[in-house]
Amino acid sequence: MSSQIPDSHRDLLDGPIIAALATLMPNGDPQVTPVWCSYDGTHIIVNATIERQKAKNMAERPRVTIMVFDPQDQFRWLEVRGVVEEITAEGGGESMNELSLLYTGKPRRYGIEVPPREVSERLLYKIAPTRVNFAG
């Protein structure tokens, strides 16, 4: 059992690949949503506005799992189980814009119509890997 992300699969976290984020509902059921993510060498980082169910789940039950597979090779995939170690508003807007540029080619996901309230409610969730599985 390793908590290291292998170099051979790190590209799956760097590229504009949609990841599946599993969180736990209050009753323990898994919730799975598609997310954008990035990896800073220590944490996998996702972001969410605080009113979303996944955000509530991550704040209250920090054990989460991210899975991403290679769109060009369905048998090459990476699963990272981990713990949300930090939740911060700092950099949330910038991170979202960077991810938006990476994933959509547009620097702002919601364009200039974003009300300041929404921007302030977007948080970063930093996930420390505790167990990593991969194939391919």
Add this chain to the structure above:
Amino acid sequence: MSSQIPDSHRDLLDGPIIAALATLMPNGDPQVTPVWCSYDGTHIIVNATIERQKAKNMAERPRVTIMVFDPQDQFRWLEVRGVVEEITAEGGGESMNELSLLYTGKPRRYGIEVPPREVSERLLYKIAPTRVNFAG
């Protein structure tokens, strides 16, 4: 809250799209793996060989979640939470071959090298939706 799969998103379960299957580990952590799936109008059907962790999880903790997104439109996705209602060996081999043809263009995932033992251990897991979320 609906447990109906909307017609608008049913294609996501019919096409050769890799789904994310979340199951629950013995300690309650979510496990997420990429899977092939199909939908018969009542159940979402996945298959697994019984020695796999996801198979053990589904047998012991039947609350699971499947999420699939449109590879052509990342904002169109479907999440189905449900319960594994039936586990059967009947049709497991045939289902695997059908899915293999759909997903890879090859009628047998493992070709003629498959030992009979492996074939006999491949089971179908039939998931009854209890809650459906979608977007796009």
